[in-house]
Amino acid sequence: MNADQDGMRIGSKGRGGAAVGATPVAALGAYIEERGLKHSRQRELIAQAFFESGGHVTVEQLVERCRRADPRVSVATVYRTMKLLAECGLASARQFGDGQTRYEPAAGRAHHDHLICTVCGDIVEFANDRIEALQESIARRHGFEVESHRLELYGRCARCRTARAEEARP
Amino acid sequence: MNADQDGMRIGSKGRGGAAVGATPVAALGAYIEERGLKHSRQRELIAQAFFESGGHVTVEQLVERCRRADPRVSVATVYRTMKLLAECGLASARQFGDGQTRYEPAAGRAHHDHLICTVCGDIVEFANDRIEALQESIARRHGFEVESHRLELYGRCARCRTARAEEARP
DNA sequence: GTCCATGCAAAGCTTTTGCATGTCT
DNA sequence: AGACATGCAAAAGCTTTGCATGGAC
Numbered sequence: 532m533n534a535d536q537d538g539m540r541i542g543s544k545g546r547g548g549a550a551v552g553a554t555p556v557a558a559l560g561a562y563i564e565e566r567g568l569k570h571s572r573q574r575e576l577i578a579q580a581f582f583e584s585g586g587h588v589t590v591e592q593l594v595e596r597c598r599r600a601d602p603r604v605s606v607a608t609v610y611r612t613m614k615l616l617a618e619c620g621l622a623s624a625r626q627f628g629d630g631q632t633r634y635e636p637a638a639g640r641a642h643h644d645h646l647i648c649t650v651c652g653d654i655v656e657f658a659n660d661r662i663e664a665l666q667e668s669i670a671r672r673h674g675f676e677v678e679s680h681r682l683e684l685y686g687r688c689a690r691c692r693t694a695r696a697e698e699a700r701p
Numbered sequence: 702m703n704a705d706q707d708g709m710r711i712g713s714k715g716r717g718g719a720a721v722g723a724t725p726v727a728a729l730g731a732y733i734e735e736r737g738l739k740h741s742r743q744r745e746l747i748a749q750a751f752f753e754s755g756g757h758v759t760v761e762q763l764v765e766r767c768r769r770a771d772p773r774v775s776v777a778t779v780y781r782t783m784k785l786l787a788e789c790g791l792a793s794a795r796q797f798g799d800g801q802t803r804y805e806p807a808a809g810r811a812h813h814d815h816l817i818c819t820v821c822g823d824i825v826e827f828a829n830d831r832i833e834a835l836q837e838s839i840a841r842r843h844g845f846e847v848e849s850h851r852l853e854l855y856g857r858c859a860r861c862r863t864a865r866a867e868e869a870r871p
Numbered sequence: 872g873t874c875c876a877t878g879c880a881a882a883g884c885t886t887t888t889g890c891a892t893g894t895c896t
Numbered sequence: 897a898g899a900c901a902t903g904c905a906a907a908a909g910c911t912t913t914g915c916a917t918g919g920a921c
Contacts, residue, residue, distance in 0.1 A: 569895050569900055590886085605903045610886065626798055630885070630910095646845050655843055662835050666854055669827055674859025675816050682852045684836055689844025739875055739920050760911085775878045780911065800885095800910070876919075883912070893902070 555582050555621050555638050562619035576600055577612040581622065586635035587645075587654045593634075627654075627683065644682035650691035725752050725791050725808050732789035746770055747782040751792065756805035757824045763804075797824075797853065814852035820861035 556578050563570060580596040581588065588596075590609055597604040613634055616622035623637035627647060643658040662682065670677045726748050733740060750766040751758065758766075760779055767774040783804055786792035793807040797817060813828040832852065840847045 567899085571894070571901060573902070603903080606885095607887080607904080608902055611901085626796065628796055632885080646840060646843055648845070649848060655845075657839055657843065659835060659839055662832055662839075665829060665832050665835070666852075669829055669832075670816060670854050670856060673816055673825055673827065674862070675818070675825075675854065675856045676862055677854050677856040678819060679856075680852070680854040682836075682850070684840050684845065684847050684850040686840060686845045686847040686849075692844070692846055737875090741876060741919075743877070773878080776910095777879080777912080778877055781876080802910085872921100874920090877917080879915095879917105881912105881914080884910085885908105887906105887908070889906080890904095891902105892904105893900105895900080896898090 555636065558621055558638065559616065559619065562615075562621075568615075572601070573597075573604055573608050574612050574615075576604065577609055578616065578621075581613070581616065581634065582636060586656075587625070587633045588635075589631045589633050591631065625681075628685075644684075646684045646686070646688075648688035648691055649685050650687050650694075653688050653690075655688070725806065728791055728808065729786065729789065732785075732791075738785075742771070743767075743774055743778050744782050744785075746774065747779055748786065748791075751783070751786065751804065752806060756826075757795070757803045758805075759801045759803050761801065795851075814854075816854045816856070816858075818858035818861055819855050820857050820864075823858050823860075825858070 556575065559574070559578050560570065562568075563574070576597050577593060580593055580600075584593070584596065590606070590613065593613070594604065594606055594609050597609065613622060613624075617624055617634070617637075621636065621638050622634045625633045625635060625645075627633060627645070641658060642663070643656045644662075646655040646657060647653075666680055667677060726745065729744070729748050730740065732738075733744070746767050747763060750763055750770075754763070754766065760776070760783065763783070764774065764776055764779050767779065783792060783794075787794055787804070787807075791806065791808050792804045795803045795805060795815075797803060797815075811828060812833070813826045814832075816825040816827060817823075836850055837847060
């Protein structure tokens with residue numbers, strides 16, 4: 532895949548990221564059986580809520596989502612299940628600056644980074660091979676072997692910039 | 702300043718970053734008076750500990766450092782003072798993945814990013830204009846106006862890579 | 872003397888954990 | 897039946913805050 536042009540708007544707010552097919556939930560099932568773990572209504576509920584969420588969801592948001600289907604889902608279970616999803620490679624945890632862990636789908640997806648709107652909180656993903664290459668060369672120059680990295684750009688998205696411009700000229 | 706070659710090893714573990722002169726502490730003094738705040742032994746102590754620290758210190762580490770000079774320094778005061786230093790632009794807060802806020806000196810320093818060793822925790826700074834330029838162009842392509850960004854590369858530093866290689870071949 | 876800073880302890884937040892109970896196989 | 901998952905509430909880790917006291921101006 533060539534991401535050098537960047538711009539895969541993979542999972543911004545409001546769009547579904549679950550369209551990968553029914554696969555991820557099945558993959559969780561496989562992982563569960565493989566390890567002698569057990570299926571449960573909650574796990575399916577949480578996995579479904581997560582994969583339908585479009586990514587970058589907080590645990591709080593997941594809890595809320597799940598409770599619409601079953602009000603008795605506990606926070607602890609959501610934490611535990613998300614950890615499970617992360618372990619089997621279906622989710623990955625991200626820390627943006629706000630003190631809450633966010634999860635995004637990770638099933639076979641290439642590495643990508645984030646643009647985050649400081650006004651509306653919208654999160655857009657992008658990937659750029661040239662940046663990745665530069666990172667590698669910088670690391671090498673310092674004797675580091677890169678295992679992972681993260682890049683976040685914070686700023687105002689198009690919509691919020693427009694909004695602000697209009698409000699300035701009323 | 703041309704940082705395109707990157708590699709300013711500004712404040713790695715153990716090295717002092719306070720050699721900027723006696724200026725930063727004075728700058729804090731100015732800010733304090735300007736705002737009708739008050740000088741105190743603790744504030745000087747904390748500022749000194751911070752500027753001598755080489756950067757990327759946690760609050761916990763600062764408390765420890767300060768208590769060597771005066772065991773009665775409270776955690777709350779360190780938090781409050783670091784917030785003050787951040788407000789007046791002398792310190793900036795960073796969140797790496799470990800749940801603790803770290804502070805680094807920020808007095809008139811250009812933007813830079815971090816290489817973090819996942820084995821020994823060493824943190825090395827670098828700056829690279831080409832990456833910054835690419836970030837700008839990506840943001841523009843998405844209609845974003847960048848306010849700030851952060852880039853962190855996680856991996857094993859030269860020392861830890863060597864150590865591991867030796868242990869494999871005994 | 873007035874206001875600000877400090878210390879302490881309590882409280883806030885997010886996340887984790889212990890334990891009795893419920894559920895899957 | 898046996899092993900694992902769940903819910904609840906308590907606890908843990910970092911940070912903030914309320915309040916009485918102490919210190920700066």
